[in-house]
Amino acid sequence: xxxxxxxxxxxxxxxxxxxxxxxxxxxxxxxxxxxxxxxxxxxxxxxxxxxxxxxxxxxxxxxxxxxxxxxxxxxxxxxxxxxxxxxxxxxxxxxxxxxxxxxxxxxxxxxxxxxxxxxxxxxxxxxxxxxxxxxxxxxxxxxxxxxxxxxxxxxxxxxxxxxxxxxxxxxxxxxxxxxxxxxxxxxxxxxxxxxxxxxxxxxxxxxxxxxxxxxxxxxxxxxxxxxxxxxxxxxxxxxxxxxxxxxxxxxxxxxxxxxxxxxxxxxxxxxxxxxxxxxxxxxxxxxxxxxxxxxxxxxxxxxxxxxxxxxxxxxxxxxxxxxxxxxxxxxxxxxxxxxxxxxxxxxxxxxxxxxxxxxxxxxxxxxxxxxxxxxxxxxxxxxxxxxxxxxxxxxxx
Numbered sequence: 001x002x003x004x005x006x007x008x009x010x011x012x013x014x015x016x017x018x019x020x021x022x023x024x025x026x027x028x029x030x031x032x033x034x035x036x037x038x039x040x041x042x043x044x045x046x047x048x049x050x051x052x053x054x055x056x057x058x059x060x061x062x063x064x065x066x067x068x069x070x071x072x073x074x075x076x077x078x079x080x081x082x083x084x085x086x087x088x089x090x091x092x093x094x095x096x097x098x099x100x101x102x103x104x105x106x107x108x109x110x111x112x113x114x115x116x117x118x119x120x121x122x123x124x125x126x127x128x129x130x131x132x133x134x135x136x137x138x139x140x141x142x143x144x145x146x147x148x149x150x151x152x153x154x155x156x157x158x159x160x161x162x163x164x165x166x167x168x169x170x171x172x173x174x175x176x177x178x179x180x181x182x183x184x185x186x187x188x189x190x191x192x193x194x195x196x197x198x199x200x201x202x203x204x205x206x207x208x209x210x211x212x213x214x215x216x217x218x219x220x221x222x223x224x225x226x227x228x229x230x231x232x233x234x235x236x237x238x239x240x241x242x243x244x245x246x247x248x249x250x251x252x253x254x255x256x257x258x259x260x261x262x263x264x265x266x267x268x269x270x271x272x273x274x275x276x277x278x279x280x281x282x283x284x285x286x287x288x289x290x291x292x293x294x295x296x297x298x299x300x301x302x303x304x305x306x307x308x309x310x311x312x313x314x315x316x317x318x319x320x321x322x323x324x325x326x327x328x329x330x331x332x333x334x335x336x337x338x339x340x341x342x343x344x345x346x347x348x349x350x351x352x353x354x355x356x357x358x359x360x361x362x363x364x365x366x367x368x369x370x371x372x373x374x375x376x377x378x379x380x381x382x383x384x385x386x387x388x389x390x391x392x393x394x395x396x397x
Contacts, residue, residue, distance in 0.1 A: 052084045055296040056105045056119070059084070060326040068324055094123035107293050112284075115294070118217040118329045125224050125327070130183065131201050131209040132233070140236035142173040143255065148222060148305075149245040150214055151184035151193050154200065156245040159379030161204065163386035164249040171255045176234070179207050179245070180222055182214025216287070219305070219331035227319035230312075239269070240315055243307025248377040248385050250368055253351065254309065257372065270310040270339065272303030273355070273373075274348035288330060295328070302336025303346040306354035306375040317342055365389065366396035 050066070053059045066085055097120040102108050105119060137144070145165050149157055157179050161167075165177040181197070184190035201207040210225050212218055230237065239258055243249065261269065278299045280290035310318075321341040328334040339345055351372035361367040365388035368374065377385070388394065 050082060050085065052082075053296065055292060055294055056101070057295045057326055057328060058297065060122070064324055064326055095121070095126060097121065098123055105293050107291065111291065111293075114215065114217050115291070115329075117213070117215070118327075119294075122327050125221070125323075127210040127212040127221070127225065129209070130211050131181075131197070131207050133178070133201075133205050133208065134233055136176055136178065136205065137234035137237060139174060140238070141176040141234070142238045143175045143251075143258065144230075144234055144237040144240045145175060145177040145249070145251070146226060146240060146242045147177065147179050147245050148219065148243070149179045149181055151181055151197055152190065153245055154196070155379045157200075159382045160245065161206075163382045164251045166251075167206070170251060173255050173259075175251065175255075176237070177206055180226055181207060181209040182212045182218060182222060183209070184214050187213065188215065217329040220327050220329060220334045223331045223335060224319075224322050224327070227315060227322055230315050231319055235312070235316070237312045237315070239266075239309065239311055241307065241309050243373065244305065244375065246377060247307050247354075247373055247375040248368070248382050249307065249373050250351075250371055250389065252389065253370065253372050257351070258309075267311055267313045268344065269347075270303070270308065270314050270344065271347045271349040271352070272308030273306070273352040274301055274303050274346045275299075276301045278302075290329070299333050300336040300340040301345045302332050302339075304352070304354035305330075305332035305335075307352065307373045308332075308335075308346065309349075309372070314344075365391070365394055369394075369396050 050062075053062055063085055066081075099120070101119045101122070105111070108116065108119070111119075145167075147157070147160060147165065160179075161177070167175055167177045169175075184193065186192070197207065197209070208226075208229060210222075212221050212225075214222075226242070230240070241249065241254060258266070279297070280295050280299070281288045282292070283289060318335070318338050321338040325334070325337050325341055328337060336346065349372065351370065353371060353373060354375045356362075356376070357367060357371075357374060365385070368385050368389060374385075
């Protein structure tokens with residue numbers, strides 16, 4: 001009997017607790033955090049007032065973001081849009097010099113010539129193809145090696161062909177190599193090498209060249225043109241390595257790494273030597289100097305332009321994203337911006353050494369066996385390291 005009474009008391013307590021919980025929920029339903037039974041009225045408008053950024057690149061990106069915003073464009077008439085968003089220059093030929101920029105950038109006249117040239121042609125994303133090899137990816141490659149080069153760098157390209165960029169079947173995988181060129185013009189005091197380049201291409205059939213000024217600030221143009229080229233000529237490439245012509249790449253190590261990737265990991269692959277918490281240099285003596293009149297804010301995480309590795313799927317998504325990101329004069333930062341537009345970020349891999357390795361290890365063959373990329377290396381050093389890695393008696397612990 002005593003046990004039964006205890007059970008009845010316990011049951012009664014549980015019922016009382018449930019009843020009190022029900023009362024509390026009933027009282028609080030329909031109330032906000034202050035306990036008042038009234039609807040919440042926002043203190044200010046949902047849409048913040050649009051105001052132009054003082055920096056030219058940021059302002060151009062604002063314009064693109066608004067144009068890509070279907071809610072904004074649907075609910076606002078042209079009369080409601082501020083004048084700075086109605087940039088009529090976007091309706092003219094984008095590959096003609098945009099002379100309006102000379103008044104839109106406050107310190108334009110005092111900027112170095114490389115900035116003036118970039119700003120005048122910042123809207124242009126289409127240039128004639130001078131040389132192409134449309135059938136180079138007829139057999140879809142497992143790995144496409146795309147090397148940024150300059151016309152006069154014959155020795156670098158040849159060293160790459162004889163070493164890490166050797167095309168064909170490597171480790172049972174198809175590898176294709178292409179060299180990406182612009183036009184090394186007389187404006188930059190380059191000699192006319194067009195006939196030599198034509199001969200080089202007729203022999204090796206691996207040059208892709210466009211008719212734009214091949215300068216440091218135009219490497220971003222080379223980037224977007226290459227992304228377009230991939231979709232037109234090599235869209236079924238499984239993976240792409242893109243890098244400079246003064247790096248050494250351990251192609252064997254890259255292929256080994258790629259073979260070990262799972263499906264989802266392979267699809268979203270973008271790895272390299274990632275730089276974070278960086279921003280524009282304000283020192284005019286630095287190669288990467290960017291004035292405040294051009295860009296404000298921090299950079300997104302990005303992989304150093306010496307070389308990085310990504311999937312064919314990412315290449316297609318980058319090509320789409322690049323159409324919605326204003327051109328920026330530093331190509332690796334620009335690629336980071338496009339990744340951020342996709343909601344992605346590059347992954348750091350310790351095998352990418354874009355800032356070299358310790359000097360005491362540079363003459364040790366085993367130092368390169370586990371690495372994917374080392375920068376910088378001369379043509380002679382590329383061939384030497386490749387010879388080391390192909391030695392049958394090389395034994396590394």
